[in-house]
Amino acid sequence: MTTCLNYIQGQWKESQTGDVKEIYNPTNGTVLGKVQQSSKEDVDEAVAAASEAKRAWRKLSGAARGQYLFKAADILESRIDDIAKTMTEEMGKTLPEAKGETARGVAILRYYAGEGMRKTGDVIPATDSEALMYTTRTPLGTVGIITPWNFPVAIPIWKMAPALIYGNTVVIKPATETAITGTKVVECFYEAGIPEGVINMVTGAGSVVGERIVEHPSIAGITFTGSDKTGKRIGQTALTRGAKYQLEMGGKNPTIVASDADLDKAVAGTVSGAFKSTGQKCTATSRVIVHQDIKDQFVDKLLSAMEEIKIGDGLQEGIWMGPCASEGQMNTVLDYIDIGKKEGAKLIHGGNRLSDGALGQGYFVEPTIFDEVTSNMKIAQEEIFGPVIAIMTFCEIEEAFELANDTDYGLSASIYTEKIGGMLKFVEDVDAGLVRINAETAGVELQAPFGGMKQSSSHSREQGEAAKEFFTSIKTVFVKG
CATH class of the missing domain: 3.40.605.10 (Aldehyde Dehydrogenase; Chain A, domain 1)
Known part of the structure; x- marks a missing residue:
């Protein structure tokens, strides 16, 4: 030892x-x-x-x-x-x-x-x-x-x-x-x-x-x-x-999915940004703000992608997501999941500690998705630091930017869109130290400055x-x- x-x-x-x-x-x-x-x-x-x-x-x-x-x-x-x-x-x-x-x-x-x-x-x-x-x-x-x-x-x-x-x-x-x-x-x-x-x-x-x-x-x-x-x-x-x-x-990092987004790319970026490293990144995707016209299609693709996530011992080949880093961190994540339920958010995937077989010996939590989240909920405001995302909807792109900025944090943010105008407005209007276009919120280049705005x-x-x-x-x- x-x-x-x-x-x-x-x-x-x-x-x-x-x-x-x-x-x-x-x-x-x-x-x-x-x-x-x-x-x-x-x-x-x-x-x-x-x-x-x-x-x-x-x-x-x-x-x-x-x-x-x-x-x-x-x-x-x-x-x-x-x-x-x-x-x-x-x-x-x-x-x-x-x-x-x-x-x-x-x-x-x-x-x-x-x-x-x-x-x-x-x-x-x-x-x-x-x-x-x-x-x-x-x-x-x-x-x-x-x-x-x-x-x-x-x-x-x-x-x-x-x-x-x-x-x-x-x-x-x-x-x-x-x-x-x-x-x-x-x-x-x-x-x-x-x-x-x-x-x-x-x-x-x-x-x-x-x-x-x-x-x-x-x-x-x-x-x-x-x-x-x-x-x-x-x-x-x-x-x-x-x-x-x-x-x-901390961070409470948003991904915006515009009506013209490449949904396959947006789903892949959301899954990677939210659940790799079990969501234990300060730049992890925590909120997904989706245009109402494509939300159902996005959610269907997202739920389908969740079925591909293999959870277990990170030393084993093929494992995609490991445990929370400690019992305390796991309990924090589970507490926030309970808070989300009590606040009235709609749990559409996960939400449980995994307890079957060998997984029961560790601190494993299912990748968790809440829908119908509003900005006043704790799960939309506080950093969870675990595999949990909150889905929110918008009608106009300006509303999406307002939702993205409606937290005390400002570390990273991303948008999926094909419109140059939307990209430029996102860069100008979103309060985050790292903004990424058609890419997940997580991802820091070593040669580039890194840091946040507001309380981040x-x-x-x-x-x-x-x-x-x-x-x-x-x-x-x-x-x-």
Whole structure:
């Protein structure tokens, strides 16, 4: 049985508390391993190590820092099968999806490794003809990283890689539910020979480890992905002490199906966007807003497509959807299904925990579809983070845009239409940080900025060149001979 250790100052070590927590496989309830339940003192030790290492790390050239990322990428690529299997065992994602996510982590590392050779500033004309004025960028210093369980490879890497390449040191707290996967990711950096103290990992409860990372005076920036409730607390604490913060939070993502949509394409995108990864994506399709003239035809095709979904152990060939990541997450999903029924929405597919045979040992919930949903219902407003969609109808396209915007969230949105005018109006009118046309709501390109509007984000952006804006500060230089 695996017992994960913290990684501090280049060493793997037990928590000062001596406490550990068991990690369970959501497919069958078996124990996979144990993870350290660390203390604030463990965090302090990690921050001290990162603070000590930051000067030497930032003094390296971008190209030299990039070489460590290239090496880590090669090691991660050589371990894709093992890490993907661990991910599937820890949080239930199917093996093909887990392999795809791990491969994406490799690509992210290589992308940011290349950033070490790209420009960091601009020359700006000075009013003094005998002077030189230009900008450069300086790292924040030590960055705290708090990541969720749903993408235990991609999200930690898309935060760590830019932080590192731009000259910061990091202290990361991976989600407890996927700490074994998180440990294997950090091991790739360790094997790549990254200098001691540049990366530090501390596992444990968010109320202890996460809270100390956020409040620590030596951490200059915090980047967080998770629930909006936790994110808001982090933002308030960081603001109080003047730390920079970046929050990526929830979504209630709509797909609009216009009257002229290619229905086969729209159904395929809806099923993929809503039910892959068991709906446990912040960009997952949660609401489907369908034109009334084609709704019956769309629903018939959607129900037919549902019959093709094979549910089970994500390690088995042919399985399309796995379990909820934990018992708690499963219970949350089932609670929302009960709420939908009580609110008067029409349940037309699923809605139950699967309990037959081997599935009864895990946290499996049927893909669930509610029809006749109105915008005032909780299942149309609150993030469920599970395999549940709400179908709504509209008459005019402007009504569809109003329904799409009628939530506190604004992460991603999509539309299926063949009309250029409808596409352009959708792009202009829908309040979402990511808009996709004739494609599912889920799908983030690593080289493009990613982030939400309204309550989905702190209005910053991750990934691509946009990551530079968070992990560095601009310094203006004026030189006169």
